Amino acid sequence: MIQLRNTHGRHTAGRTLLITALFAATAVVPAAAAAPQAPAAPVAVRSTASAPAHQQVAHFYGAYIDAAGTEGGGTLTTALRGFYLTPALRSQLRTWESRNHADGVLRAQNTPLAFKVTTGDSGAGHTWSKVRLTWSGGKHPTYTYLTVQSDLRTGKISGIR
Numbered sequence: 001m002i003q004l005r006n007t008h009g010r011h012t013a014g015r016t017l018l019i020t021a022l023f024a025a026t027a028v029v030p031a032a033a034a035a036p037q038a039p040a041a042p043v044a045v046r047s048t049a050s051a052p053a054h055q056q057v058a059h060f061y062g063a064y065i066d067a068a069g070t071e072g073g074g075t076l077t078t079a080l081r082g083f084y085l086t087p088a089l090r091s092q093l094r095t096w097e098s099r100n101h102a103d104g105v106l107r108a109q110n111t112p113l114a115f116k117v118t119t120g121d122s123g124a125g126h127t128w129s130k131v132r133l134t135w136s137g138g139k140h141p142t143y144t145y146l147t148v149q150s151d152l153r154t155g156k157i158s159g160i161r
Helices: 013-026 029-033 045-068 074-084 087-100
Strands: 002-005 114-123 126-134 143-151 157-160
Touching (some): 045 074, 045 126, 045 157
Antiparallel strands (some): 126 143
8 A cells, every 4th residue: 555645735846856857767768678688487467466556556646646736737747647648548538538627537626635545456467456535634534536457568557437
């Protein structure tokens, strides 16, 4: 389980800057990744593949919420969508957003105060994570829940419900 909380509704610029630096660093990685590599040993899907996807979902939501809550964060949210989401999901989100006039990743018009990601089941080349978005604090916080599907082969997020 990964859980992050914003301080008093404010987003940390540090995490956003870190994600931006990581995007800049990924421009150098493809050349090294193109080098021939030894074939990987077979891996059991249930034991190892779901943890990285679960972490990818948490990284995405952490960076996305920070960017969405920052003035002028639209360019970064677009870049995050391009990096973490499949093209088919980006297309589905554009359609959903035009119909609902809200952010399709968050399924809301606002930015949540916190989020928590828990891992789910895997099968048929996919794994599912549960994302809990926290909208209010105090004794009786308000939550919404999303089911996020990830492709085990690519590590990309391929569905949000």
